[in-house]
Amino acid sequence: MPATVPNGGRPRLRRRSDPGKALEADAPRDGTRRRRQPDGRVVSIRDVAAEAGVSVATVSRVLTPESSYPVRPETREGVIKAAARMGYRPNDLARALLQGRTGTVGVLIPDISNPYYAEIVRGVEDVVSASGQRVVLCNTNRDVEKASRYMDTLLKARVDGVVIVGGGSTRLSSFLRPLGAYGTRVVVIGRHDLPFPSIRVNNVEAARQATEYLLSLGHSMIGFITGPADSYTVQDRLAGYRETLRARGLSIRTRLIVKADFEEAGGYAGGRQLLALRDRPTAILAANDRSAVGVLAALADAGAKVPEDISVVGFDDIPLATFLRPALTTVAIPSSQLGREAALLLGQEQAVPANTSRELTTQLIVRDSCCPP
Amino acid sequence: MPATVPNGGRPRLRRRSDPGKALEADAPRDGTRRRRQPDGRVVSIRDVAAEAGVSVATVSRVLTPESSYPVRPETREGVIKAAARMGYRPNDLARALLQGRTGTVGVLIPDISNPYYAEIVRGVEDVVSASGQRVVLCNTNRDVEKASRYMDTLLKARVDGVVIVGGGSTRLSSFLRPLGAYGTRVVVIGRHDLPFPSIRVNNVEAARQATEYLLSLGHSMIGFITGPADSYTVQDRLAGYRETLRARGLSIRTRLIVKADFEEAGGYAGGRQLLALRDRPTAILAANDRSAVGVLAALADAGAKVPEDISVVGFDDIPLATFLRPALTTVAIPSSQLGREAALLLGQEQAVPANTSRELTTQLIVRDSCCPP
DNA sequence: TTGTAAGCGTTATCAC
């Protein structure tokens, strides 16, 4: 059985036999801060009320930040003092139950270890925490089963909203429908075919930028290292690559397109595979920066010089890209901004229509990993 | 004002004027799944009870996973069918309020963009999600103010436990005391002087491993690139470096120790600084792999060959390290395991004593970035 | 300006 945080012997459902007396007995006499009452209970609003000699309603009115309810200054001060003395923290669960909002947002991502996704999460967290809300992290490991379990968890936790990254995996959609029905706001980062608003970049266009740059340098044999096949991001980047070549009247050689996994190891293997070809490409487009790093390693190991022998371009512009040698030419995706915009969309006063879609721009960052063939 | 997810016009504190009748009217007649009642409320246990023609107690007994309360099979089945028909999800907030446990764990980290911390988070998430619990991500950006606000948020959310990473920043301790008082389990990853159990590695020893390796190759002029000064990790690695040199009777030259920030840019600047020295080091120890990447870039830009001219060693063994060229020799820190062990400690049946401390081992991974001077 | 009490959605206790 999996480990769970236990109850710690906390008594359940105690009847409050004589509230008045019990609370009186609970009042601290030593002036020390204490967050727990003698019976082991955490300090509640009633304890503060008793301590301050007012009703719970008054305590609530003083301590509810949004409320500007009229309370006599002395009363107010007494409550604040009492609360501080007891180290009282209002129970957000109780508030949430009453208000129907939890102040919690879920973020569903394929892989937190990938700096690109980590940046997106950071963007979401920036915005969400700035408004005092919380982020629940859901790392799916690209496992649809786990994603599905997470949707259930988030639903039961009654999160106010969910940001879905890599919704590209079409198999996700069935698990997402209940979210809408529960009134949970949803924003998807990336292209998708779900009835939810989205923040995205145009990956077809991004790949076009990269491919055209390579073509302009004079390359015509351009290899492509893919990523997970069910990813729209990969499909779009591949489409952009193909379309651009076709538009120039160049044929698309299937041998030049090799499968990988968005990680360094996959890029390494892909790079080796391309090098083994009879007619080697003179340039390689890697579906993301992590696989580009693998490609660079494979080329170095094979004694191929970058960019003189082979040019390499990536996607994402992870912080590392500047510090590779040669520095990696790549198409920058505004990852943390994607996260921020998604969070902002969730926080809109009015729910935005499902067909809302905001497209952020990508930019080719030319560094040192490309040159004419 | 910061954006917040709004109430969506949900009515508050409706009085249930005539519960029986209202519920009867709510019963779906069309056989479709619906998660919300006609009045906009989310489906509750009472709605399911009415639909199944039983009491709420019975519904709870059927749907509570842990409970093995005796319920007549037909009754049980009816309840399950009704719940499925209505798309009912029990409200975890209500359960948590009653049980005093939220099934939520907070993770406080300095910087989610750093792959090392991202790995730790992944480890925590692995364990926590496996037991159906949730992770609340708290990214502090090394900002004590933000960390302090987060402690408050976590307290109000009544999380069951907190994993603190980089507790090294001693300024954190005052914010952490209330946690103990609230009965929140706390585990710290890394060395610290707080009254909480910890999972950690011996960074003095780790630095000794690296330094001794360089000494064994014949280096005596070894530069050191630091990280944030208030980090125990940095202090310990520096101490290990110093002690090892001293033990060999070598003097410690302050010029060889340069300040950086755990990031590539800092490592780059530090590398340049060391190269500018009259008597250059023949080897450089970087406080983490990210700064080692910066050092490698700085050396490459200055035309210094690694390892022939200068050897480089890092710490952490991030996934990238294998794919740098030269591949980076580094001291591996079992980051995701640190996260997993911390989460397991939180999940113990019995709270572990504050002085519990589990030390995981570090390992020197020899690759290609070092050779004799 | 303050107090009383209903109600949020559950589960545990007690009675039948």
Place this chain on the structure above:
DNA sequence: GTGATAACGCTTACAA
């Protein structure tokens, strides 16, 4: 085997 109901900790309508 099932049902009524108090209680969890809070906010707010209403009464005073």
